[in-house]
Amino acid sequence: MSSIETPRPIRGTQDIFGADAEAFAHVVETFERVRKLYRFRRIEMPVFEKTEVFSRSLGETTDVVSKEMYSFEDRGGESLTLRPEFTAGIARAYLTDGWQQYAPLKVATHGPLFRYERPQKGRYRQFHQLDAEIIGAAEPQADVELLAMADQLLKELGIADGVTLQLNTLGDGDSREGWRAALVSYFRAHRHQLSEDSQDRLERNPLRILDSKDPRDKPFVADAPEIDDYLSGEAQDYFGKVCEGLQAAGVAWTRAPALVRGLDYYRHTAFEFVTDRLGAQGTVLGGGRYDGLIETLGGAHTPAVGWAAGIERLAMLVGGASEDVADCIVVVEEDALMQEGIRSVGLLRNGGLSAELLSSGSPRKRFDKAVKQQPRAILALSSQEGEVSSRFHGSDDDEGLIRAILSGNA
Template sequence: MSKDKSAKIATPQAVRGTQDMLGDFADRFQHVVDRFEHVRRLYGYKRIEVPVIEPTAVFARSLGETTDVVSKEMYSFEDRGGEGVTLRPEFTAGIARAYITNGWQQFAPLKVATHGPLFRYERPQKGRYRQFHQLDAETIGSDSPLADAELLVFADQLLKELGVGEGVTLTLNTLGDAESRDAWRTALVEHFMGHRGDLSEDSLARLDKNPLRILDSKDPKDRPIADSAPDIDAYLTNEAQDFFAAVTAGLDAAGVAWERNARLVRGLDYYRHTAFEFVTDRLGAQGTVIGGGRYDGLIETLGGPATPAVGWAAGIERLAMLLDADVIDNRLDAVIAVEDDGQLALAMKALTALRGSGFSTEIVASGSPRKRFDKAAKIPAHALISIGTRDGESYINIRGDSERTIAAKAIVQAL
């Protein structure tokens, strides 16, 4: 039976909420990546690559079996060898695994950065996809509050370089050291147990395993209970207070504005000290564009030695959506219209010279010679170069008045 080659390819449920990119948004996406690569080099962060696919245990142990990411959102399956594998839902766990398995302790403190695709099965919405992309920066092996401050200054500079710093607020909290956190956790459990009958079903499930997560519950039923819960400040040790003060002093010295959010938490036990989010109201409900914190216990959870670490991640799509309309100039530097096939060699020589000098250039040399100029004029470019024959001699005419046009003109006229 023959197959109908014209039949459309059905989109399976698993990949709905993914995206194809072309043109303007693809350029915005790349602009975010380019600025990130520029800033991470300024701050001395080494480029790192980790696999898209990892053993499921890497994420189950790092993210926690009871979290929504592990229980509901991960793309996990058995490979042909019967091993459980998962498409990475985040970067930090894979980087921590690489740090352990490759013996990178010798390089500590290690500052690394990466970007690429991640995968989570969740309800697609504005700025959130099932295959999405993140920027990621980590400092592993440093217990200094200056490492936290540097990462936050890095993130702040990235936002400014992208031109999206206006309207984005850095919110900051401390989770304290292990002693502070344990004391606070005990007080929270006592508080929530006193309101057990009024909590939502999700918060009841979190009460035993992950009580801090009740603090950021979005369920209206939980909000009065969460809002009346004790803050961590009453339980902070002197050491924890000093650490947070050093982080905020570093931000103040660097001129980075911040606001305290005493309800900003991280539910898993390996998080310590600094927790932060850069938030905006320009993306609807999904307002976090950069988020992170200190995770001093993660590498130990994965079987490595006790290792302090701090990091953040940022959604590339979300940052691209925040860019101003005029941030990306999609115009070519030049487009060449070949109005006489007899001058094709000259046109190719001009094309090669311009591209070799770093000028983005396209050539129109097909179809009717009389229509090529009009066709070239429709291509967005700073300079329109027409090459043809007049009175038996070759001629070159260049239109445009930008600095790039003037420079391109000098190159072409020198041929």
């Protein structure tokens, strides 16, 4: 017996197999189908970027940058970071790859992201997200388009029941600053009764106090100033058009006045699709309008809006998808017929059927092994008087199709 110890998986990562992998793939395939319906262009992004892409866009003082990013120095001495989210990299590509010529640009992608945080149900240090963005569109219709796309995705995944779209506005720049000042003044009066995290956020990121989960903060959050008291006429009009557009699109929503985005470049619409079916981690898809982001990366003022959704969480809501059964298993009951079995399986696959060759183990037990896999059909190959013969197990229609494919008459 080997004395070598088997390496253990890294904490916060996962190996996905079987029904879980099928549910994961189902989420991705559904997303790809829906993004084509909405004419979002597929993009692929690097897994790592220069660290400044994230530190400048997410802010040096955010938890993601200060605590959670996987950053390292490469051999050339440059600081690189495994992407913790998609939006900053997409904004960088918009500026450096000449994508401005396509504005308004609708793009979508999916893949792995990396954050060093406490692993829990539905949250991993390597996780996967779907992402959709519209860059260069200042109109409320862009927000409506993204929300309608997200709503349709959840419906086509079959998980819309029990998921609620929570919607809020952060107003324009002046509205947000007026609200921010009021929040700072209000929370300062209760500073010593707030949680340590909220005391830390008070001066640098007071809006984040509103989404605190700490019980010590909840009584003060409930009575905090609300954005509606500080909205300009333009901001009210913008939010009204988003709401009217959602009604026209048939997308149900509920107002969530405490829903915020802490970073200063977020404007107007903020939203989350939430569920109570995943415990504390209730958000399955979230996003908002980030009109000031591209300026932080050195570009001109560029309106933009987007959302992201965790594939793992969506797959958990979908539940374990059953693995597909084979259309046909070809059983080689005599080893001398191996080449005929290989030929038959190849013809069936070329004919559009999923097929598997069963040719290992005891020849006498192969047919029974095939039956246990419950395929739609079984074709067993044997020989009689030197000639290849076959027996079929399945419906008459399946037999007709399979024999037609094997004879070249399909």
